[in-house]
Amino acid sequence: MSKILSIIIPTYNAEKFLNKGLSSFLICRNTDETTAYHNYVSAKDDRFEEIDVDMNMLDKLEIIVVNDGTPDNSVSVAQRFVNWYPGTFKIINKENGGHGSAINIGVEHVSGKYFKVVDADDWADTLALKHLINSLEHTEADAIIQSFRYYDISKNEYRPADIKVPDFNREYGLNDVLNMWDDVYDGLSFHGVLYNTAFYKSLNYSLAEHVFYEDQEYATVPFSFAETIRFVEEELYVYRVGDVNQSVSAASQVKRLPDLDKVIFKVLEAEKSFDKMPAGGKEHFIRKTSGIITSYYQIALIKNTDRKNGRSIVEAFNSRLAKESALMYDTVQRKYKVFMIFNKFHMSNKFYENQFSKILEFLKKTGDVEKLYRK
Known part of the structure; x- marks a missing residue:
C-alpha cells in the first residue's frame, strides 16, 4: 500500500525520550486516549505482542529515524520498532551534521504523500x-x-x-493566511506545518546544516511557495518544553546566537525568488522573517545578561542586514528601536515574556500595536 504520511525523526542523544515518541505512532484498531500510554509501557518493556496495532493504518505510515551520529543507545531503541514493524519503521544512519542535515537526508528517503518532522524528544497524539x-x-x-x-x-x-479558520473543509492561499494571521500564527511553525512531499521536493531546497534554529527556516521559506493550504483543527504534535537543557532555554539561545545569525542570512537568500512565489508569498516571507529577526533582537538585547555585548552584536548584525537586505532592514527598524530601549532600561526577559506580552495582546485588540511594534 502507498504511504500517506512519512514522519522524519532527527535523532541525537534521545535514548531516554525516543520510546515515547515512537510508540505514539502505533495506531491501534481501537485507538483512544488511553492507548498511547499502554503502547508506551508495552514498547518500553519490549512487549510489542500486547499492542493491538491496526496494520491497515500502519501500512499508510512511514517513520524514518535519522541517526545523526548519536553516541548513545537511541538506535537500539529504534531498532526494536523496526524489528516488529519493518514496513513502517526504518533507520537512516549518517555522520553528525545537525538537525537540518538530518531533515535534508530524511526528505531524500521519504516515500509518503506528505511528510512531517517530529523531534526525538517530542511525540504525537495517536488519535x-x-x-x-x-x-x-x-x-x-x-x-x-x-x-x-x-x-x-x-x-x-x-x-x-x-x-x-472560517472553514476547515476548504483550501486557502497565502493571501488568506495573511488575512487570518493572528488566528493561524501558532500553526505557522515547525510544530504545525506538514508539507506535500512532491511540492517540497520540487523546490530543491536544502536547510542550513551544522546549526540550530533551522526550524525557523523550515517553516518559513518552503511555505512561502505554497499555492494551496489546508488547516487541521485537531492537535497533533506534542511539544515538550520546560527543560533547562533544551535549546529553547535563554542561556542556550544566547550561546547559539551565531547559529541564528547564519540561519537568518540563509533565509534572506529566498528574496532572489520572490518572482516565483504565489500571491501573498512575498508578504508572508517578510512577516515570518521579520519575526525571526525579532527573536534575534530579543535574545541579543533582552535574554543576554551582558547588555553592552548585546548592543555590540546587534549593531554588527544590523550593519550586515542593511547591506544584504535593504527590504528587511527597513522592515525591522521599529522593532529594533523598541528592543534597544528595552535593553537600555534593563528590562528582564521574564517581564518581556509575561507582562509586556500582555500589553501587546491588549494593543492588538485596540489596533494600536502597529504603532508600537510593527512597521
Whole structure:
C-alpha cells in the first residue's frame, strides 16, 4: 500500500525520550486516549505482542529515524520498532551534521504523500494521527497547518496552540493566511506545518546544516511557495518544553546566537525568488522573517545578561542586514528601536515574556500595536 504520511525523526542523544515518541505512532484498531500510554509501557518493556496495532493504518505510515551520529543507545531503541514493524519503521544512519542535515537526508528517503518532522524528544497524539492520515488521503494541498500543544515538564501541564479558520473543509492561499494571521500564527511553525512531499521536493531546497534554529527556516521559506493550504483543527504534535537543557532555554539561545545569525542570512537568500512565489508569498516571507529577526533582537538585547555585548552584536548584525537586505532592514527598524530601549532600561526577559506580552495582546485588540511594534 502507498504511504500517506512519512514522519522524519532527527535523532541525537534521545535514548531516554525516543520510546515515547515512537510508540505514539502505533495506531491501534481501537485507538483512544488511553492507548498511547499502554503502547508506551508495552514498547518500553519490549512487549510489542500486547499492542493491538491496526496494520491497515500502519501500512499508510512511514517513520524514518535519522541517526545523526548519536553516541548513545537511541538506535537500539529504534531498532526494536523496526524489528516488529519493518514496513513502517526504518533507520537512516549518517555522520553528525545537525538537525537540518538530518531533515535534508530524511526528505531524500521519504516515500509518503506528505511528510512531517517530529523531534526525538517530542511525540504525537495517536488519535489525531489516525484522523490526519485519513484526511490526507483526500487532499492534494501543498502544505498543511495543524494545531499542536505544549507539554511543560516542569509543571506537568499541557497548553494548546490552536488555530482558527472560517472553514476547515476548504483550501486557502497565502493571501488568506495573511488575512487570518493572528488566528493561524501558532500553526505557522515547525510544530504545525506538514508539507506535500512532491511540492517540497520540487523546490530543491536544502536547510542550513551544522546549526540550530533551522526550524525557523523550515517553516518559513518552503511555505512561502505554497499555492494551496489546508488547516487541521485537531492537535497533533506534542511539544515538550520546560527543560533547562533544551535549546529553547535563554542561556542556550544566547550561546547559539551565531547559529541564528547564519540561519537568518540563509533565509534572506529566498528574496532572489520572490518572482516565483504565489500571491501573498512575498508578504508572508517578510512577516515570518521579520519575526525571526525579532527573536534575534530579543535574545541579543533582552535574554543576554551582558547588555553592552548585546548592543555590540546587534549593531554588527544590523550593519550586515542593511547591506544584504535593504527590504528587511527597513522592515525591522521599529522593532529594533523598541528592543534597544528595552535593553537600555534593563528590562528582564521574564517581564518581556509575561507582562509586556500582555500589553501587546491588549494593543492588538485596540489596533494600536502597529504603532508600537510593527512597521
